[in-house]
Amino acid sequence: MDIFIHDIIKIKYIDEGYLPDYPYHLISDEEMFEAFMKTDQDNVLQDICFFKDNYQCLDPELQEDYDTLVSEILYHIYEYLEDKTYKIPDWVYSYMLLECICDNSKVEDRHDYLVLLGLDNIDDKMSGEIQARNLEISRGWINKFPSEYKEHRPPTMFGEPHVIKALRLQSVEIG
Amino acid sequence: MKLLNVDKNTTLSELSKRIGRSNLNKLLNANKLDRTPKIGQAFVDLCNNIYQTTPEVSSDEKVKLLNTLTDNSDIFEEVSLTSENGWKLVSQLRTIPGKVHVPDTVELADSADMLGNGISISSTIYSQAVSSIRSTGRVDSNIFETSGSSPSIAIASSGSGATSTVFDSFHVPWGDITLYSTGSGETVDFPVYPEELSDQAVANYTQMPDMLYQYEPWQIYTSSGPRQCNINFKFHRDMWSGDHRDGSANNLVRFCEAQCYPNYNGSAVNAPTSTLYIVGKPWITGVITSVSPVWSGPIGLDGFYLYCEMELQFTEVASQALSYSTIRNKSVVG
Numbered sequence: 229m230d231i232f233i234h235d236i237i238k239i240k241y242i243d244e245g246y247l248p249d250y251p252y253h254l255i256s257d258e259e260m261f262e263a264f265m266k267t268d269q270d271n272v273l274q275d276i277c278f279f280k281d282n283y284q285c286l287d288p289e290l291q292e293d294y295d296t297l298v299s300e301i302l303y304h305i306y307e308y309l310e311d312k313t314y315k316i317p318d319w320v321y322s323y324m325l326l327e328c329i330c331d332n333s334k335v336e337d338r339h340d341y342l343v344l345l346g347l348d349n350i351d352d353k354m355s356g357e358i359q360a361r362n363l364e365i366s367r368g369w370i371n372k373f374p375s376e377y378k379e380h381r382p383p384t385m386f387g388e389p390h391v392i393k394a395l396r397l398q399s400v401e402i403g
Numbered sequence: 404m405k406l407l408n409v410d411k412n413t414t415l416s417e418l419s420k421r422i423g424r425s426n427l428n429k430l431l432n433a434n435k436l437d438r439t440p441k442i443g444q445a446f447v448d449l450c451n452n453i454y455q456t457t458p459e460v461s462s463d464e465k466v467k468l469l470n471t472l473t474d475n476s477d478i479f480e481e482v483s484l485t486s487e488n489g490w491k492l493v494s495q496l497r498t499i500p501g502k503v504h505v506p507d508t509v510e511l512a513d514s515a516d517m518l519g520n521g522i523s524i525s526s527t528i529y530s531q532a533v534s535s536i537r538s539t540g541r542v543d544s545n546i547f548e549t550s551g552s553s554p555s556i557a558i559a560s561s562g563s564g565a566t567s568t569v570f571d572s573f574h575v576p577w578g579d580i581t582l583y584s585t586g587s588g589e590t591v592d593f594p595v596y597p598e599e600l601s602d603q604a605v606a607n608y609t610q611m612p613d614m615l616y617q618y619e620p621w622q623i624y625t626s627s628g629p630r631q632c633n634i635n636f637k638f639h640r641d642m643w644s645g646d647h648r649d650g651s652a653n654n655l656v657r658f659c660e661a662q663c664y665p666n667y668n669g670s671a672v673n674a675p676t677s678t679l680y681i682v683g684k685p686w687i688t689g690v691i692t693s694v695s696p697v698w699s700g701p702i703g704l705d706g707f708y709l710y711c712e713m714e715l716q717f718t719e720v721a722s723q724a725l726s727y728s729t730i731r732n733k734s735v736v737g
Contacts (some may be wrong), residue, residue: 243441245415248426281440 234260237324246278257312261305264324271299279323282332282384288354290385294361300382317381319388329387330354341387344395359385369394404475405511405519406502413443426509433506434496446503450488453495460490462540466533468493475526483532575642579682584662586675591658594642598712600686601633604730632687632718634679636736640709647703654709659715662691676720684734689719 238260240253246263247255266277273280285294301320308314320338323329329341331354343346345365347358367383369390384391407430409418419427431438439445451608460468462662470492472479483495489499498504524532531546580593595618605628611621620717635647638655640647678712693716698708723729 243416243419243424245438245442249438276440278440 233321233325237264237321240325241278244278246276258309258312261309265298265301265305267302271295271302273298282285282326282330283323283328285332285385286354286359287385290356290359290363293385294384297384300380303380319381319390321400322384322388327389329386329392333387341392341395344392344399362387365394366391404472404478404497404506405505405517406478406481406498407505407511408501408516409443409503409586410501411443411447411562413446415440415442418442420509422505426511429506429663430503434498434503435501437707446651450492450500453491457495459487459537460494462536463492463595465536465540466496469529469532469536470601471484471497473517473524473529473683475562476528477518477520479516479524479532479713480547484544484547489519513628581680582659583678583680584675586662586666588674589658591655593636593638593655595636595638596681597634598637599633599635604628604629605630613625627725629689630687630721631678632689632715632719636711636713636715636716638711638713640707641709647709648705652724656696656711656713659691659694659713663694675700677717679715679717687717687719689717690721692716692718 235252238247238255240303241247241263242252245337247259247356261313265279265280266274268274271365278296285291290357291317301323304314304316304320308316327334329337329380331338333341335352338352339348341351342352342358345358345361347355349355366385366388370378370381370383407422412635415427418430422430428438430436434446434449436442436445436449459594465728467485471477472482480497483491484490485499492498492500496504500604501587502551505517511517528546532542575594576596577592580596581590582593583590606624607626609625610621611623614621621686638652640652643649643651662675662677663673674690676689677691679686694713695716696711696713697710699710701709
């Protein structure tokens with residue numbers, strides 16, 4: 229089953245060098261997910277994969293939450309590879325498309341996100357403190373989900389869309 | 404031949420956007436690079452590997468390499484002055500540290516991040532570079548130093564009587580405003596229009612005395628005039644030749660002030676009359692009763708003020724008998 233967003237991701241990864249320079253329709257989903265998140269048997273991220281290049285844990289104290297995030301993303305990927313009718317959640321695709329704010333996001337998006345967090349800095353760079361604050365907000369938001377939606381939905385230390393939403397609602401004192 | 408700036412943080416997608424996706428593989432092949440997301444870091448690693456594995460480049464080899472670079476003087480200069488490691492890179496990849504070699508089949512517009520100006524190196528510099536390499540193994544950077552021989556920039560000359568001045572760039576209405584004096588028969592030009600022209604026509608009446616029971620006094624005409632004009636000029640001492648030390652502005656002020664004094668010739672006292680012409684038409688002819696220059700800063704090179712506001716007060720001495728009809732029929736201007 230062709231999924232349009234997979235084509236978009238493949239084109240993006242070919243442009244960026246994570247996939248070989250073939251026509252995108254000749255790239256399999258397995259190759260695409262391997263380019264996104266390449267791990268060994270112990271789910272440790274390998275070098276030169278999209279996720280590791282863009283989303284790094286900057287605070288050793290958050291390593292456990294980071295590993296949880298990685299393993300939950302891998303869960304959804306493996307579920308899809310087992311059964312191609314499985315629907316990968318949108319939040320996984322947001323990482324694959326670099327929609328989550330990180331150090332390699334556009335500087336304007338990073339700046340707006342850091343201002344919302346109240347941790348803006350001159351270089352608009354991420355830090356352990358920023359990731360910890362982000363994790364706290366994400367945890368608070370996800371805890372409000374009904375229990376069936378919390379499963380395999382870890383809190384994150386990166387600027388996922390729900391974190392931005394929570395911050396914007398906070399800024400107008402809602403929620 | 405062109406060389407394109409690349410640093411260790413350059414990504415493959417950035418390079419692709421810079422040179423075009425269709426040219427990317429050609430550039431990677433020319434620089435012995437594989438497709439990888441962090442292409443800048445990969446290039447740095449490749450360069451470091453070349454530094455460690457390539458032997459020193461001999462002087463003869465350097466001359467041979469320079470002979471291939473004579474079509475682009477900027478590349479010739481950069482290569483000539485590069486380090487020993489840089490020469491190794493030139494010998495292996497035809498490029499220098501921090502730049503990738505752009506193959507000739509890839510056409511890119513010139514930009515600040517590219518070398519390859521297409522200007523041939525001068526034979527003098529080429530000869531000096533080659534002899535420097537043969538004698539010392541390196542190129543002396545002084546042969547590229549051109550500041551000593553750079554052409555001097557001719558700043559517009561100034562001084563009284565100069566025909567070309569900075570004020571040629573401005574519209575200075577020379578000849579439009581002139582003042583003629585009968586005292587010396589001289590005419591001087593003002594470099595500016597009057598800021599203000601105030602004119603005045605007056606009539607003098609007296610009242611019939613000892614009139615009783617009149618609802619208003621009878622006015623008896625006695626005389627008219629004199630017409631009086633106040634004219635204000637604002638000018639700068641640089642406005643004549645561009646050099647305020649030429650004395651032209653001061654000459655103008657003295658000329659005006661002199662109109663307030665007569666010439667004595669024995670017992671004869673000859674007071675001058677003056678005529679102010681505006682665009683060739685006489686505005687007023689009469690005696691100048693007051694000349695009030697007000698000097699203000701900045702201070703010029705000769706230690707005197709540069710800016711002057713000067714007021715002239717004219718009292719008309721009409722050149723013809725004035726009546727209702729002559730005044731009524733005067734031109735609108737003048």
